[in-house]
Amino acid sequence: MTILGFLIPLALLMGLAGLGAFFWAMKSGQFEDLDGAANRILIDEDDDLDGNSNS
Amino acid sequence: MNAPVSALTAQGAAAQACIDSRFTVPGMRCAGCIGKVERGLAAVPGVAAARVNFSARRVAVSHDPALTGDAIIEELRKLGFEAERAAENPLGRDDAETRRLLRALAVAGFGMMNIMLLSVSVWAGAGGETRELFHLLSALIAIPVIAYAGRPFFGSALMALRYRRTNMDVPISIGVLLATGMSLYETLTGGPHAYFDGAVMLLFFLLAGRVLDAMMRSRARSGIAALLGRMGRGAHVLEADGSTRYVEADRLAPGMIMLVAAGEALAADGEIVEGRTTVDSSMLTGESDPRPAGTGETIHAGMINLGNPVRVRVTAAAQDTALADIARLMDEAGQSRSRYVRIADKAARYYAPAVHSLAFLSFCGWMLAGAGLYKSLLIAVAVLIITCPCALGLAVPAAQVVAAGALMKRGLLIKDGSALERLAEVDEVLFDKTGTLTLGEPRPVDLTMLSPRQRSITLALAQASRHPLSRGLASALRGEGVEPATLDALSETAGHGMAGRWAGEEVALLRPEVEAGGLAVDLLVGGARTRIGFADLLRPDVRETLEQLRAQGIVSAIASGDRQAAVAQVARELGLFATAAMRPADKLALLERKAGQGRKVLMIGDGLNDGPALAGAHVSIAPGGASDVSQQAADAVFVGDRLMPVSMAIRVARATMRVVRQNFALAAIYNLFAVPLAIFGFVTPLLAAIAMSASSLIVVGNSLRVARAAGRQGA
Numbered sequence: 001m002t003i004l005g006f007l008i009p010l011a012l013l014m015g016l017a018g019l020g021a022f023f024w025a026m027k028s029g030q031f032e033d034l035d036g037a038a039n040r041i042l043i044d045e046d047d048d049l050d051g052n053s054n055s
Numbered sequence: 056m057n058a059p060v061s062a063l064t065a066q067g068a069a070a071q072a073c074i075d076s077r078f079t080v081p082g083m084r085c086a087g088c089i090g091k092v093e094r095g096l097a098a099v100p101g102v103a104a105a106r107v108n109f110s111a112r113r114v115a116v117s118h119d120p121a122l123t124g125d126a127i128i129e130e131l132r133k134l135g136f137e138a139e140r141a142a143e144n145p146l147g148r149d150d151a152e153t154r155r156l157l158r159a160l161a162v163a164g165f166g167m168m169n170i171m172l173l174s175v176s177v178w179a180g181a182g183g184e185t186r187e188l189f190h191l192l193s194a195l196i197a198i199p200v201i202a203y204a205g206r207p208f209f210g211s212a213l214m215a216l217r218y219r220r221t222n223m224d225v226p227i228s229i230g231v232l233l234a235t236g237m238s239l240y241e242t243l244t245g246g247p248h249a250y251f252d253g254a255v256m257l258l259f260f261l262l263a264g265r266v267l268d269a270m271m272r273s274r275a276r277s278g279i280a281a282l283l284g285r286m287g288r289g290a291h292v293l294e295a296d297g298s299t300r301y302v303e304a305d306r307l308a309p310g311m312i313m314l315v316a317a318g319e320a321l322a323a324d325g326e327i328v329e330g331r332t333t334v335d336s337s338m339l340t341g342e343s344d345p346r347p348a349g350t351g352e353t354i355h356a357g358m359i360n361l362g363n364p365v366r367v368r369v370t371a372a373a374q375d376t377a378l379a380d381i382a383r384l385m386d387e388a389g390q391s392r393s394r395y396v397r398i399a400d401k402a403a404r405y406y407a408p409a410v411h412s413l414a415f416l417s418f419c420g421w422m423l424a425g426a427g428l429y430k431s432l433l434i435a436v437a438v439l440i441i442t443c444p445c446a447l448g449l450a451v452p453a454a455q456v457v458a459a460g461a462l463m464k465r466g467l468l469i470k471d472g473s474a475l476e477r478l479a480e481v482d483e484v485l486f487d488k489t490g491t492l493t494l495g496e497p498r499p500v501d502l503t504m505l506s507p508r509q510r511s512i513t514l515a516l517a518q519a520s521r522h523p524l525s526r527g528l529a530s531a532l533r534g535e536g537v538e539p540a541t542l543d544a545l546s547e548t549a550g551h552g553m554a555g556r557w558a559g560e561e562v563a564l565l566r567p568e569v570e571a572g573g574l575a576v577d578l579l580v581g582g583a584r585t586r587i588g589f590a591d592l593l594r595p596d597v598r599e600t601l602e603q604l605r606a607q608g609i610v611s612a613i614a615s616g617d618r619q620a621a622v623a624q625v626a627r628e629l630g631l632f633a634t635a636a637m638r639p640a641d642k643l644a645l646l647e648r649k650a651g652q653g654r655k656v657l658m659i660g661d662g663l664n665d666g667p668a669l670a671g672a673h674v675s676i677a678p679g680g681a682s683d684v685s686q687q688a689a690d691a692v693f694v695g696d697r698l699m700p701v702s703m704a705i706r707v708a709r710a711t712m713r714v715v716r717q718n719f720a721l722a723a724i725y726n727l728f729a730v731p732l733a734i735f736g737f738v739t740p741l742l743a744a745i746a747m748s749a750s751s752l753i754v755v756g757n758s759l760r761v762a763r764a765a766g767r768q769g770a
Contacts (some may be wrong), residue, residue, distance in 0.1 A: 008192065012169060019165045026154060036109030042086035 073103045073117045076124050078138045080114050080131060083107065084694075088136070095134040096127070114138075135533075153269040159204040160266050163259040166200030167252070174252040174744070190242040190249045197251035201235055204258045207265060223403035223448070226410045230439035231257060237436050248433075253440050253743045260449060260751045267452035268472060290315065290322045293366065304356075307372035315360045315367055318521065324355045324376045325367035332362035335523065357663070361522060381639050381666055385688055388643055388671030397473050398712075399451040402719060406447060414438040417734045434736050441733040441743050442726055446750040450718035453758035458711040461762045467676075467693045467700040474690030476715075477674035478708035480655045484604055484701070485646070485668075487660030488615035488622055491678060492597055492629070494696060495661060497527045497574050497589040502535070504585065505578070513578055513587075515539035516553045516564045524576055524589055525553065525564065552576065593625070594698045601629060603702040609657075614642055616664045642668035659701060661685050676701055707761070714761050718754045725750040 025031070080092060089107045092114055096105035101122035107114045116127055124140050131138040173189040181189060205228070212228040215221055231254045238249040289303045290313040299314060304322040307313070312328065315321060331349045336358045347362075348354055354367065356376040373379070418435035422428070455472040462469055469475060486492050505513065514537050517529040542555035542562065552565035563579040567586065574589035601611055613633035615622045626633035634645065642658075646668055649656050658665070658672030662685065669675040669688040677685045679694035686692050693700035729746050732738055 008173075011172065012196070015165050015169055019161055022161045023158065026157060031157075033108045033110045036089060036107060039086035039089055039109055043090045 074120050075115055075117050076127065076140065077113055077115050078124075078128065078131065078140055080107075080112055080136045080138045083109060083112055083136065091134055092131065092136060096130060099127070099130050102127070153266065156207060156262060156266045156269050159207055160259065160262040162200055163204035163255060163262050166196050166204070166255045167259045169196050170252045170255055171744075174249075177249075186247075187242070187245055190238075190251075193249060193251040194239055194242050197235065197238075197255055200255055201231060201258065204255075204262060205231055208258070208261070221407045221411075222400070223407055226407050226439060226442075227257070227261060229411075230254075230436065233432075233436045234440055237433060248739065250436070250440065250743070253747065256744060256747060257440060260747070264448040264452045267449075267456045270456065290319075305373045307369050309369050309372060311369045313367045313369060314364060316364050317360055317362060320359050321354060321356050321367070323369045323372035324353065325369045325371075326351065326353050328366050328368045330363055330365035332360055332365050335359040335361050378663075381663060384639055384643060384667035385670045388667045397451070398476055398715060399447075402447060402450075410439065410442045413442065413730065413734075420734075421736070430736075434733065437736075437738045437743065438730065438733045441729045441738055441746060446722035446725060446754045447719070449751055449754045449758075450722055451715055453755050454711050454714045454718060454761050457758050457761045458707050462691075462700070462704060462707055465700060465703060466695050466697075467691055467704050469691045469704075471690055474674055475708045475711050477655070477690070478657065478705055479712040481609060481657040481674060481705055481708075483610045483612070483649065483654050484657045484659065485612055485614045485642075485672070486631075487658075487662060487665050487668075488613055488617055488625055488633075489591060490661035491659050492613070492625060492698070493591040493593050495591065495678070496530075497524055498592050499528055499531050500588045500590050500592075502531065502587070505587075507537075508540075509578060509580055509585065510535075510537045511540040512542070512557055512562050512580060513564065515542045515557075516545075516555060516562065516578075519545050519555075520547055520553050520564075524574060527589065528564075528576070528587065593628075594696055596697050596699050597629060600698040600702050601631070603699075604705070607702065607705060609705065614645060614658075614668070616642075616662065639664045639667045643671045646672050657701075657705070676704065711761050714758055718757055721753055721757060722750065725753075 083089065083092065089109055092107055093105050096102050096114070096116055099122075101119035103117045103119070105114055105116045114131075118127065128138045128140065170193045173193050177186050177189055208224045208227050208231070211222065212224040215225055234250040234254040238251050238254070240246070241249050289301055290307060291299045292302045292307070293299055293312040293314060302311070307323045313321075313323065313325060317332075327348055327350050329350065331347070334346060334348050334354055336346060336355070348365075353370065355378065356372075357378045371377075414435045417438050418431045421431035421434050426434075452472065455475050458475055459469040459472075489495055502510070510532055514529055514532040517525040517532065518539060519525075540557055542557050545553065545555040547553050552563055554561070554563040554565075556562065557580075560581045561579070562581075565577045565579060567575050567577050576587050576589070578585040578587060604611055611631055613622060613626055613629075613631050614637055615633065615635050616637050616639075617635060619635045622633050622635035625631075637645070642665065646656055646658065650673065655673040658668050658675040659677070660669055660675070661678050665677075666685055666688045669677060669685055674691075675689040676691045676693060677689035679686075679692055691704060693704075725746070729738075729750075732742070
């Protein structure tokens with residue numbers, strides 16, 4: 001029985017951590033452009049895409 | 056929101072004075088386009104960063120305030136993309152709604168999983184103190200979760216009750232709240248059953264349906280702001296003392312004299328008082344042919360001056376322009392369509408009262424049978440929960456999201472779930488001509504007589520000009536993989552043509568001196584003239600599409616704003632009934648007349664002049680090349696040169712509605728079995744949970760068949 005007192009809060013905490021991660025991901029805009037993220041993989045790494053090229 | 060942009064902006068110290076602008080770029084198709092747009096824009100002086108949002112086909116540009124939006128659009132055009140300024144964040148409100156629902160869904164999912172974990176132990180036979188502890192833990196998780204995840208339903212139910220109406224959310228809210236209350240009582244008194252899992256699972260499944268629905272809806276955007284954005288934002292006005300002053304569009308007043316430079320969009324309607332020019336009125340009339348305009352002629356806001364600078368006396372400004380009229384028409388037409396009652400709402404209208412009466416009757420029945428208040432209430436709650444419109448809530452969105460996804464893969468973007476419902480009812484199609492049946496821009500009919508050298512000179516000349524013929528010529532040549540030649544001394548004479556020098560020779564693209572039948576330009580290389588004829592070509596699969604529509608029992612016709620002669624030729628060629636020279640209000644009136652006769656008309660058009668008709672039709676589709684405004688007014692947008700997605704959309708829509716009806720039938724069958732069990736008091740929490748999940752899963756599984764149907768038909 002005592003193990004439950006340890007495992008149940010642990011399970012809850014892990015669930016809460018997952019929930020927190022989802023909220024954070026949504027807030028930081030990771031679901032803004034799902035198709036774009038899938039396509040960006042195909043763009044070559046050497047290409048300077050981060051907007052520094054006009055410096 | 057849009058963290059990537061702000062992160063990029065923060066990179067350079069020089070970026071601190073930058074402003075953000077958003078542009079819609081519907082032409083982006085692949086990773087290559089993302090790279091091209093971002094790299095191309097970043098290389099423009101004054102642009103600090105550009106970030107593409109591919110899902111929304113938008114690009115956010117952080118740039119120097121000195122760089123105007125029009126200049127960026129021009130840069131995008133040079134990169135090969137048509138772009139238009141987007142309103143600040145047209146998706147903002149819908150976005151917030153989807154996020155709220157997603158967050159609620161995540162919380163409900165978290166709660167459901169943990170409570171289920173505890174419930175399973177109880178079902179498996181945990182008794183005594185363990186059961187009570189588990190019930191208590193469930194309550195601790197369930198109450199905050201229900202308070203948070205239930206808000207979308209509680210809010211809506213309260214609103215409905217306040218106006219003495221009822222909707223699907225009322226039985227849901229009552230069921231969830233009663234179940235929670237009863238379970239809490241059970242828990243505190245050490246009773247054997249708690250329904251927390253049922254209540255939270257109900258919320259989870261219903262929220263899943265809501266999220267699917269909201270995702271579809273978030274594609275629909277408001278069109279009016281973008282429409283007014285097309286109008287010139289201001290004009291240089293001539294003062295009495297001869298000086299000029301820049302006046303914002305809404306400050307312009309009749310009687311002012313505007314100086315309109317070449318390439319500028321008009322900010323108000325007016326009459327030309329000095330100068331001759333050509334204007335591009337394609338946005339207003341849909342006619343791709345630029346027309347000449349001289350002293351005394353009236354030109355409208357939104358038209359673009361292609362030729363010489365002219366002086367225009369304002370006759371109507373701000374809210375009185377023809378463009379503002381179209382905006383108003385669109386707004387009004389759109390409202391009439393928003394009265395469309397969605398099939399889920401229709402179902403809810405009958406379902407909600409039925410569920411309430413059933414629960415109430417079982418309560419009364421058990422009271423009369425002498426079961427006591429507590430037992431009767433418990434059974435009434437069980438009835439409310441088990442008849443939960445879980446499967447019903449998923450029936451419509453699940454099928455529609457699957458259909459919309461399948462159609463999107465085949466080049467048709469559905470913006471709203473109700474569009475599929477309306478598409479399924481269509482029995483008549485009205486096509487606009489220019490840009491819909493045809494490609495919408497003049498393309499050279501035949502280029503075979505040009506030598507490779509002539510081709511590359513032509514491309515070099517054509518791509519330097521914004522004239523519609525040059526644009527068509529350049530895109531046709533680029534499509535054939537021609538590389539432009541290097542020219543010196545390029546110059547454009549408005550209303551005359553392009554001239555340049557190639558290896559010492561005079562070369563030019565000129566307007567033919569003798570008016571030939573139809574559109575044409577003369578290519579001049581070393582003294583030799585070559586005539587290039589233009590026509591607005593039909594889309595490649597118009598005939599097959601019309602054939603397929605006929606096979607589906609749908610009547611097709613043309614309603615165009617173009618001249619009689621141009622329309623008659625296409626109508627004869629395709630064997631369609633046609634009406635020509637229609638103004639925006641005429642098209643709308645035609646649609647209203649047809650709606651009055653009980654016809655369900657699908658309108659397909661691209662021009663700004665089609666805007667009101669697109670908004671007013673039973674359902675509407677715009678091609679991807681259409682003006683942003685038309686795309687926003689339409690329910691669906693198809694990309695590419697082919698017209699086939701139109702007939703495919705109708706077929707898939709009909710298949711979707713079949714599946715939706717099956718889903719409703721499945722939900723009804725489920726209730727037929729589940730409700731008697733609940734009424735006679737046999738429902739344990741385990742049984743309720745299994746029945747509810749099973750019915751929802753069956754509905755989702757059935758909905759997945761739509762994708763197969765679309766795939767088979769699309770092949």
